[in-house]
Amino acid sequence: MSAAALADDLGHIADALRRVTVEIRTGGRGRGLGAGVVWPERQGQGQGRGRVVVTNAHVVGTRSRCIVGFAGGRTEEGRVVRADDRRDLAVVVVSGDGLETAVVGDPAQLRTGELVLALGHPFGVSRALALGIVHAADRRWIQADVRLAPGFSGGPLADTAGRVVGINAMIAHGLGLAVPAPAIERFVRAAEPATEAA
Amino acid sequence: MGSTLQMLSDNLAAAAERVGQRVVAIKARRRIPSSGILWRDGIVVTAQHTIQREEDIVITLADGTTSPADLVGRDPGTDLAALRLAKANGGPIDIAPLEALRVGSLVLALGRPGRELTAALGLVSAVGDAWRTWHGGRIDRLIRLDIGIYDGFSGGPLVDADGHVLGVNTSTLLRGVPTAVPAATVDRVLAQLLEHGHVPTGYLGVGMQSVRLPEQLARSLEPSRSIGLMVVSVDPDGPAGRGGVLLGDVITAIDDQAVSEPADMLAQLDAARVGKAARLGLVRAGQLASVTVTVGQRPGGNRR
Numbered sequence: 001m002s003a004a005a006l007a008d009d010l011g012h013i014a015d016a017l018r019r020v021t022v023e024i025r026t027g028g029r030g031r032g033l034g035a036g037v038v039w040p041e042r043q044g045q046g047q048g049r050g051r052v053v054v055t056n057a058h059v060v061g062t063r064s065r066c067i068v069g070f071a072g073g074r075t076e077e078g079r080v081v082r083a084d085d086r087r088d089l090a091v092v093v094v095s096g097d098g099l100e101t102a103v104v105g106d107p108a109q110l111r112t113g114e115l116v117l118a119l120g121h122p123f124g125v126s127r128a129l130a131l132g133i134v135h136a137a138d139r140r141w142i143q144a145d146v147r148l149a150p151g152f153s154g155g156p157l158a159d160t161a162g163r164v165v166g167i168n169a170m171i172a173h174g175l176g177l178a179v180p181a182p183a184i185e186r187f188v189r190a191a192e193p194a195t196e197a198a
Numbered sequence: 199m200g201s202t203l204q205m206l207s208d209n210l211a212a213a214a215e216r217v218g219q220r221v222v223a224i225k226a227r228r229r230i231p232s233s234g235i236l237w238r239d240g241i242v243v244t245a246q247h248t249i250q251r252e253e254d255i256v257i258t259l260a261d262g263t264t265s266p267a268d269l270v271g272r273d274p275g276t277d278l279a280a281l282r283l284a285k286a287n288g289g290p291i292d293i294a295p296l297e298a299l300r301v302g303s304l305v306l307a308l309g310r311p312g313r314e315l316t317a318a319l320g321l322v323s324a325v326g327d328a329w330r331t332w333h334g335g336r337i338d339r340l341i342r343l344d345i346g347i348y349d350g351f352s353g354g355p356l357v358d359a360d361g362h363v364l365g366v367n368t369s370t371l372l373r374g375v376p377t378a379v380p381a382a383t384v385d386r387v388l389a390q391l392l393e394h395g396h397v398p399t400g401y402l403g404v405g406m407q408s409v410r411l412p413e414q415l416a417r418s419l420e421p422s423r424s425i426g427l428m429v430v431s432v433d434p435d436g437p438a439g440r441g442g443v444l445l446g447d448v449i450t451a452i453d454d455q456a457v458s459e460p461a462d463m464l465a466q467l468d469a470a471r472v473g474k475a476a477r478l479g480l481v482r483a484g485q486l487a488s489v490t491v492t493v494g495q496r497p498g499g500n501r502r
Contacts, residue, residue: 002202009203113214113306113317115207133210133306133319135348145318145346160207174346 010117013162014129017119020102020164021127021155023069024055024078024092034059035120035155036068036092037167039188040101051096052191054184055154056169057083060090068094071127082191088169089179091191102156105163107142107180110134115160116144118168118176120152135175142166142178152176206304206359210319213361214306218315220291221308221354223258224267224281226251231258233309233354234281235366236288241392243384244353245368246272246279257283262313271391275335275399276379277352277368280391291355293381294362296339299325305343306357307367307376309350320345320376322364331371334399334464338383341365343376351376390469400467401496402443403436404429406460409448415481419450425458426450426481441491443478451479467493 024034036055053068060066060080068078076094083090110116111134118130132146142157148171156164157178166178222242223231232248234257242257249255255267265285272279303322308315326340343356347369356364356378365378390397406427416424426448432439443449449457453476457463471493480487 005202006206009201013203111211111215112218112315113308113319114211115203115319133317135318136314136316138314143316145348160204173348175348 009160010129010131013117013158013160014119016103016162017117017129017156017158017164018127019071019100020050021071021119022053023121023126024053024059024154025067025069026059026061026063027067033121033124033151034153035151035168037154037156037164038099038101039184040104041188050099050101051094052188053078053092053094054167054188055090055092056088056167056179057085057090058088059154060092066092068092070099082187084187087179087183087187089184089187091188102164103162104181104185105159105161105165107165107182110137110142110159110165112137116142116146116165117158117160118144118146118148118152118155119158120148120155120168122149122151124151132176139180141169142180144176144178146176148176209359210304210306210317213357213359214308214315214317216361217355217357217363218308218310219260220288221260221310221315223310223312223350224248224353225256225258230311230349232352233311233350235291235353235355235363237280237384237388238290239288240283240285241270241388242267242281242283243366243388244279244281245366245370246274246277247368247370248353249279255281257281258310258313259285260310260315271395273335273387273391273397275331275333275397276337276383276387277331277333277335277371278366278379278384278387278391280388291363292361293385294358294364296380296382298358298362299339299341299364299380301325304359305345305364306359307343307345307351307354308357309348309354311350316348316350318346318348318351330461330465332461334461335397336383336468337371337379338386339380341378341380342372343367343378345376347376398469398472399496400469400471401436401494402438402463402467402491403433403494404438404443405431406449406463408459411448411450411481412484415484415486418486419479421456423450423456423458427457427460427463437491437494438478441478442489443480443491444482446482447487447489448481449478450481452476454479
């Protein structure tokens with residue numbers, strides 16, 4: 001097991017996560033930068049067709065529109081079609097030209113102690129990587145021993161195969177808490193009628 | 199993609215799963231349970247400071263079953279306690295030798311502050327020689343950790359990436375810095391707890407305080423030293439009182455080992471000295487003197 005091979009693997013996963021992670025700004029005074037993940041609307045959806053971005057409700061606040069920044073620097077105005085403070089989830093729809101979507105993993109398969117990666121924009125540093133482990137198996141939240149900071153909100157938490165198992169929502173007693181992917185899937189599907197009407 | 203990373207991840211998860219079978223939850227305080235390790239058949243080891251009541255202790259095993267447990271004993275010096283369970287299973291735990299401790303090793307701190315196993319990832323940030331805690335306990339190696347302290351950290355095992363147990367974690371011995379008591383120390387202390395219910399400690403029955411020695415006397419000592427321990431209280435029925443130590447004597451050495459702080463004396467008074475004669479070097483009424491005492495055992499062991 002060499003350190004260089006480890007760094008290569010981490011780099012590959014970070015690159016893949018960066019392509020599906022967006023920056024979200026609401027333009028409000030004192031509001032920082034949040035993150036979001038380009039999420040597949042349905043299973044088997046073709047790559048390059050993504051137009052749904054998932055983030056935290058606390059990232060978009062009460063806004064109906066936000067600025068979405070894609071990897072590569074392009075920005076676009078997105079529409080907030082659904083937000084739920086209780087679950088801390090929001091769905092933002094963009095026009096979706098050639099967007100790559102996240103590969104979604106199953107958090108029920110996570111084992112305590114296995115490595116996980118988080119991507120976010122801590123204090124405005126775009127698409128930074130953090131490495132940690134699964135702290136505890138919990139159905140409601142994925143608890144991760146990973147050092148997050150403001151700006152990771154809405155960004156992906158992924159396993160070592162690069163599959164997104166949840167999105168990071170908050171830091172509690174030093175632990176990162178992520179909304180698990182199945183809850184996101186349900187939330188995105190419930191938002192679909194609104195997206196079809198767009 | 200990710201083969202080296204996945205291999206490391208698999209190792210860590212496998213180590214957590216394997217040792218996690220031995221990690222138990224102990225209900226012996228309010229709010230959240232503390233963590234413990236099934237160290238051998240029927241014996242759980244934990245961090246002494248997390249045991250806040252000595253009766254009605256209930257342990258939840260990894261399989262979710264519960265069992266009442268009795269406190270075998272505790273040692274504040276090393277922050278270790280041992281509990282006995284009615285259920286006996288598991289056999290001896292797979293421990294790593296002291297020589298396996300290396301700075302930079304990836305380690306997991308496992309816990310069970312409830313039903314679920316928890317894990318934190320970190321590094322061994324420093325390994326030092328044997329040291330003595332401020333409660334007077336002797337620890338065979340200093341293990342300083344760079345790791346997050348979450349609920350259930352203290353009392354849980356420190357595990358390497360191969361699933362060997364390096365020691366028992368605690369957050370209280372190094373002023374809040376995460377550390378682990380090495381497995382070798384755990385084995386030694388556990389043997390004493392099982393035999394005596396505490397770790398026997400030598401006892402003189404005097405109160406002492408550091409004082410500066412007159413310059414002339416300081417120079418006449420071999421090796422020369424400027425500070426001694428003035429006896430400020432004497433238990434007349436204690437080992438020192440019976441041996442003839444008087445109030446106002448300044449102790450400079452025990453068996454030719456210099457002492458200038460009360461902690462130096464405590465360090466000398468380990469279990470091996472109990473019942474044995476010791477020669478105290480003194481300054482009495484301005485003259486060098488010596489008194490031979492028979493070291494006793496601290497009443498009530500180390501309980502506090």
